[in-house]
Amino acid sequence: MRTHLLAVALAIILPTFSAHAQDAAAGEKVFTACKACHALGKNSVGPNLVGVVGRKAASYEGYNYSTALKESGITWDEANLKEWLTGPAANKVKGTKMVYQGLKDDKKVADVIAYLATLK
Numbered sequence: 001m002r003t004h005l006l007a008v009a010l011a012i013i014l015p016t017f018s019a020h021a022q023d024a025a026a027g028e029k030v031f032t033a034c035k036a037c038h039a040l041g042k043n044s045v046g047p048n049l050v051g052v053v054g055r056k057a058a059s060y061e062g063y064n065y066s067t068a069l070k071e072s073g074i075t076w077d078e079a080n081l082k083e084w085l086t087g088p089a090a091n092k093v094k095g096t097k098m099v100y101q102g103l104k105d106d107k108k109v110a111d112v113i114a115y116l117a118t119l120k
């Protein structure tokens, strides 16, 4: 009985887990485009993105953010990141200095967010 329950539990958990791993791996490739401006672990043209998921916008120390982003009041959860990454200025924060047209493919957006979530 116990073994059976474990098998059922694994059958539910494992596919979800591997789908996630795959998304993050695909997202790492999408992130190549972001690397033009974002370095990991330090500020560059754009701010450091390690730990950005769940962080308050414009809060990474030592980076000179735009006033628009500082005043946005956003916390970078999945929904906000989704809007931001499809067009930072057009869809989310007018006046941001992230001059990037945005990702047009929903899967790429989801994948790159999954990848960002692995950066701790």
Ligand code: HEC
Pocket (backbone or CB within 6 Å): 030, 031, 033, 034, 035, 036, 037, 038, 045, 046, 047, 048, 049, 052, 056, 057, 058, 059, 060, 064, 065, 066, 068, 069, 076, 085, 095, 096, 097, 098, 099, 100, 103, 112
């Ligand atoms: C052309 C340069 C450029 C590219 C390309 C770029 N960014 Fe940015 N990014 C910036 C700048 C500059 C900021 C700071 C914006 C501000 O202060 O208004 C920023 C800010 C951000 C923030 C908010 C960080 C915080 O601390 O509030 C996130 C999240 C982000 N970028 C993700 C990405 C992702 C993911 C990609 C790739 C899909 C990407 N960026 C591509 C320049 C860029």
